[in-house]
Amino acid sequence: MKCLIYLILCCTEWALASTVYFSAHLTWANHSVAGVQRPVILTNGQYPGPELRLNQGDNVIFDVYNDCPFNVTIHFHGIEQIGTPWSDGVPGLSQRPVESNSAFRYRWKADQYGAYFYHAHHRGQIEDGLYGPIYIAPSSSVTKPFSLISSNFFDQEAMKFAEITTSPLILSDWRLVTSEQVWHTEEAANVDAFCANALLINGKGSVTCLPQDLINQLTTPEQKLVLGNETLTDFACFPPNIGQGGPFAQNLSALLPTMFYGCTPSQGPQHVIYADPLRRYISLDLTSAAGVIDLVFSIDEHDMWIYAVDGRYIQPVKVNALTIPIGNRYSVLVPVNKTPGDYTVRLVSGSIQQILNTTGVLHYQAPDFLRRPSRPWITMTGTNATANTVFFDVSKIVPYPAIAPSTDVAATYILTIRRFGASYRWTLGNSSYALELEESQPLLFNQTAIPSDLIVRNNNNTWVDLIIQVDSPAQPAHPIHKHSNKHFAIGQGLGTFTWSSVAEAMQSIPESFNLINPPFKDTTPTPASTTGATWLALRYHVENPGAFLLHCHVQIHQSGGMALALLDGVDEWPDIPENYLNDSGF
Numbered sequence: 001m002k003c004l005i006y007l008i009l010c011c012t013e014w015a016l017a018s019t020v021y022f023s024a025h026l027t028w029a030n031h032s033v034a035g036v037q038r039p040v041i042l043t044n045g046q047y048p049g050p051e052l053r054l055n056q057g058d059n060v061i062f063d064v065y066n067d068c069p070f071n072v073t074i075h076f077h078g079i080e081q082i083g084t085p086w087s088d089g090v091p092g093l094s095q096r097p098v099e100s101n102s103a104f105r106y107r108w109k110a111d112q113y114g115a116y117f118y119h120a121h122h123r124g125q126i127e128d129g130l131y132g133p134i135y136i137a138p139s140s141s142v143t144k145p146f147s148l149i150s151s152n153f154f155d156q157e158a159m160k161f162a163e164i165t166t167s168p169l170i171l172s173d174w175r176l177v178t179s180e181q182v183w184h185t186e187e188a189a190n191v192d193a194f195c196a197n198a199l200l201i202n203g204k205g206s207v208t209c210l211p212q213d214l215i216n217q218l219t220t221p222e223q224k225l226v227l228g229n230e231t232l233t234d235f236a237c238f239p240p241n242i243g244q245g246g247p248f249a250q251n252l253s254a255l256l257p258t259m260f261y262g263c264t265p266s267q268g269p270q271h272v273i274y275a276d277p278l279r280r281y282i283s284l285d286l287t288s289a290a291g292v293i294d295l296v297f298s299i300d301e302h303d304m305w306i307y308a309v310d311g312r313y314i315q316p317v318k319v320n321a322l323t324i325p326i327g328n329r330y331s332v333l334v335p336v337n338k339t340p341g342d343y344t345v346r347l348v349s350g351s352i353q354q355i356l357n358t359t360g361v362l363h364y365q366a367p368d369f370l371r372r373p374s375r376p377w378i379t380m381t382g383t384n385a386t387a388n389t390v391f392f393d394v395s396k397i398v399p400y401p402a403i404a405p406s407t408d409v410a411a412t413y414i415l416t417i418r419r420f421g422a423s424y425r426w427t428l429g430n431s432s433y434a435l436e437l438e439e440s441q442p443l444l445f446n447q448t449a450i451p452s453d454l455i456v457r458n459n460n461n462t463w464v465d466l467i468i469q470v471d472s473p474a475q476p477a478h479p480i481h482k483h484s485n486k487h488f489a490i491g492q493g494l495g496t497f498t499w500s501s502v503a504e505a506m507q508s509i510p511e512s513f514n515l516i517n518p519p520f521k522d523t524t525p526t527p528a529s530t531t532g533a534t535w536l537a538l539r540y541h542v543e544n545p546g547a548f549l550l551h552c553h554v555q556i557h558q559s560g561g562m563a564l565a566l567l568d569g570v571d572e573w574p575d576i577p578e579n580y581l582n583d584s585g586f
């Protein structure tokens with residue numbers, strides 16, 4: 001008996017400290033997605049990449065073997081990288097690019113729990129399919145919020161089981177041209193290439209082409225406001241002369257087919273989610289790996305309890321539909337309590353520039369069957385299809401357990417998003433972060449490797465405010481992603497942030513801020529603007545010395561320079577291990 005107890009103790013300890021190895025073999029190969037062949041970055045032969053499933057506290061060794069004919073890097077989105085800033089995967093910031101036919105070893109600790117994802121962080125390669133889910137099971141000491149959903153013991157046990165068996169749902173958009181073609185065409189034509197060709201659920205979907213009269217009929221009043229006398233293209237997208245922030249000289253004859261026009265339907269597979277109604281609930285980690293489109297998600301006739309955002313628990317909120325900004329993760333519990341059968345899962349564009357959708361199926365495993373089409377909560381343009389559809393209101397995100405930021409900050413940076421001399425070039429601050437800087441000496445190794453107007457420097461253990469000012473109209477919501485530790489989204493508003501600090505702004509517009517229990521996230525969108533300027537206030541604690549990127553997660557905006565380097569803890573700068581200074585990490 002004593003011996004048995006000893007063994008259990010020994011193995012629990014061992015499990016807590018385990019090291020998980022993962023090998024990612026990257027290849028560049030023709031692959032059919034949405035029914036169309038194109039070259040795709042495959043991870044271990046797969047698109048999307050395989051899941052990395054961990055326990056909180058695990059040490060991760062993630063080896064990348066690059067068999068693609070170009071440089072790559074991999075970033076672990078939302079992973080804090082406490083003490084391992086050289087494993088953050090940003091070329092020119094935390095490492096040199098991993099060259100063709102070479103390998104790189106990332107090492108990090110899974111300090112947090114919940115849903116994350118890994119993805120390419122070199123040039124536009126995320127849009128070539130290099131991404132896959134990460135799930136980190138919480139340690140037993142983390143308090144779960146499920147008692148706020150139901151006080152029933154069996155319900156709570158069912159929710160715990162659903163969480164343990166949670167499934168990632170990688171939601172994305174898809175292009176028929178490669179990321180390098182997108183970038184070269186943006187330069188040649190002077191366009192912001194904001195149209196996609198399909199939406200995908202776990203890599204599955206189709207290219208559908210709607211008749212032009214239906215497209216015109218579906219065009220929303222907001223779209224008409226931007227379009228003027230023009231109409232949407234045959235991809236139901238804004239034409240290339242609209243929303244380009246002009247006047248910039250364009251050469252539209254340089255556009256490739258399918259970037260704005262030229263829809264040809266093709267049929268790909270459809271994703272099916274299998275549910276066992278005896279389990280009462282399923283858990284899904286809705287993860288947006290999209291490049292340009294905000295995604296609206298809904299399951300016909302079903303409720304969803306959102307219980308975690310960007311990997312961290314919140315006070316659960318019951319909804320029928322939600323918008324998932326690029327880079328965000330929403331973990332939901334779905335009660336599977338309807339008549340067994342097939343229910344349509346809907347993924348719809350929530351971005352103003354394009355009408356686009358795809359569908360999947362929620363299938364209950366049961367002999368009995370629903371013999372009618374399921375009833376939608378949402379329409380093809382992402383609006384309510386019923387009088388009582390409940391949409392998620394992001395202002396309802398309350399961290400669980402509640403945590404609050406400091407009320408004082410050491411520094412405030414006002415960072416302006418605007419075009420920078422071309423339709424496809426952008427600023428986040430005073431200047432534009434040129435794509436070529438990905439090839440520079442990593443900033444982590446040399447703090448003066450890039451121009452100083454692309455850098456902010458802060459001491460360790462201080463609090464910092466980042467005010468993101470969008471200064472022109474007709475702007476999408478820019479999903480601002482901060483690498484390393486999460487930030488608090490403490491305020492937002494319309495117009496220009498005319499104050500020098502949040503404290504000053506709070507004297508005139510206190511209702512625009514929440515310092516009590518604000519959302520705690522790694523990617524937060526700026527408010528979208530049709531007619532004027534908007535702003536977003538983020539507050540974070542500098543606690544992990546290293547060089548980390550702050551950037552818009554719309555890939556074409558990031559490639560266009562909407563990025564800034566945060567040098568955290570310059571007074572406690574880390575010594576770089578030799579095996580990282582010399583590149584491969586092995």
Ligand SMILES: *[C@@H]1O[C@H](CO)[C@@H](O)[C@H](O)[C@H]1NC(C)=O
Pocket residue numbers: 028029030039
């Ligand atoms: C994909 O197929 C095309 C047409 O057969 C070929 O020209 C191209 O080299 C292939 N690309 C890759 C990456 O295999």
Ligand SMILES: *[C@@H]1O[C@H](CO)[C@@H](O)[C@H](O)[C@H]1NC(C)=O
Pocket residue numbers: 071096097098099439
């Ligand atoms: C690939 O990365 C290497 C190492 O940093 C760099 O020297 C080279 O210029 C890069 N190649 C391209 C095409 O970016």
Ligand SMILES: *[C@@H]1O[C@H](CO)[C@@H](O)[C@H](O)[C@H]1NC(C)=O
Pocket residue numbers: 229230
């Ligand atoms: C829209 O109006 C502009 C200016 O009034 C004109 O130049 C253009 O040709 C019109 N476009 C269409 C599609 O009618």
Ligand SMILES: *[C@@H]1O[C@H](CO)[C@@H](O)[C@H](O)[C@H]1NC(C)=O
Pocket residue numbers: 188251253254
């Ligand atoms: C516009 O693009 C086309 C196609 O790439 C090219 O042949 C042409 O020279 C370009 N025109 C100008 C003025 O750059």
Ligand SMILES: *[C@@H]1O[C@H](CO)[C@@H](O)[C@H](O)[C@H]1NC(C)=O
Pocket residue numbers: 206207208357358359380
């Ligand atoms: C988009 O939604 C419409 C209307 O619900 C549906 O008929 C169509 O099949 C959907 N498209 C795809 C690709 O699933």
Ligand SMILES: *[C@@H]1O[C@H](CO)[C@@H](O)[C@H](O)[C@H]1NC(C)=O
Pocket residue numbers: 384385386387388
């Ligand atoms: C959508 O919601 C609005 C506002 O609640 C309501 O007026 C409208 O009737 C709803 N649409 C449908 C199709 O029920």
Ligand SMILES: *[C@@H]1O[C@H](CO)[C@@H](O)[C@H](O)[C@H]1NC(C)=O
Pocket residue numbers: 441446447448449450
């Ligand atoms: C750091 O980068 C700057 C700018 O490229 C360069 O002048 C300097 O030599 C670099 N320092 C080291 C130690 O490599």
Ligand SMILES: *[C@@H]1O[C@H](CO)[C@@H](O)[C@H](O)[C@H]1NC(C)=O
Pocket residue numbers: 413429430452453454455456
């Ligand atoms: C931008 O320029 C202003 C005015 O010169 C300066 O105060 C601010 O620090 C600069 N911001 C960055 C991020 O360099």
Ligand SMILES: *[C@@H]1O[C@H](CO)[C@@H](O)[C@H](O)[C@H]1NC(C)=O
Pocket residue numbers: 460461542543544545569572
């Ligand atoms: C940086 O500050 C954080 C928060 O106070 C602290 O936990 C960490 O140990 C500090 N790092 C260094 C290297 O001093």
Ligand SMILES: *[C@@H]1O[C@H](CO)[C@@H](O)[C@H](O)[C@H]1NC(C)=O
Pocket residue numbers: 578579581582
């Ligand atoms: C790393 O590179 C430096 C300079 O090239 C060299 O002195 C050192 O021995 C290398 N370290 C390893 C572990 O290869």
Ligand SMILES: [Cu+2]
Pocket residue numbers: 477478479552553554557558562
């Ligand atoms: Cu953006």
